[in-house]
Amino acid sequence: MTQFARANLPTLKKTASYYVVHIVVAALVAYAITGNLWMAFTLSLLEPTVQAVAFFFHEKAWERWARPRALTAQGHSVEPVQA
Numbered sequence: 001m002t003q004f005a006r007a008n009l010p011t012l013k014k015t016a017s018y019y020v021v022h023i024v025v026a027a028l029v030a031y032a033i034t035g036n037l038w039m040a041f042t043l044s045l046l047e048p049t050v051q052a053v054a055f056f057f058h059e060k061a062w063e064r065w066a067r068p069r070a071l072t073a074q075g076h077s078v079e080p081v082q083a
Contacts, residue, residue, distance in 0.1 A: 008060075015056045022048035 005012060027044035034040060 011056060011059050011063075014059070015052055018055055019048055019052040022051060 023044050026048050027040050030043040031037065031040035034043075
């Protein structure tokens with residue numbers, strides 16, 4: 001797990017900051033709609049938590065997709081990625 005965290009530290013940091021911003025925005029929107037502090041708190045934790053996990057994997061997929069294209073643009077031959 002430590003090796004995973006080190007290898008993905010920039011993405012994990014970006015995911016964490018995104019998570020905090022998303023919680024604040026979600027809480028404000030949920031409170032504006034419901035007028036209920038408890039409901040706003042619950043929604044603001046549930047939805048961004050799921051989104052943060054999705055964002056991490058989206059970011060890793062985007063990096064994997066972009067890497068061969070960047071190398072090809074630099075004139076390097078790139079083997080297809082096996083999934």
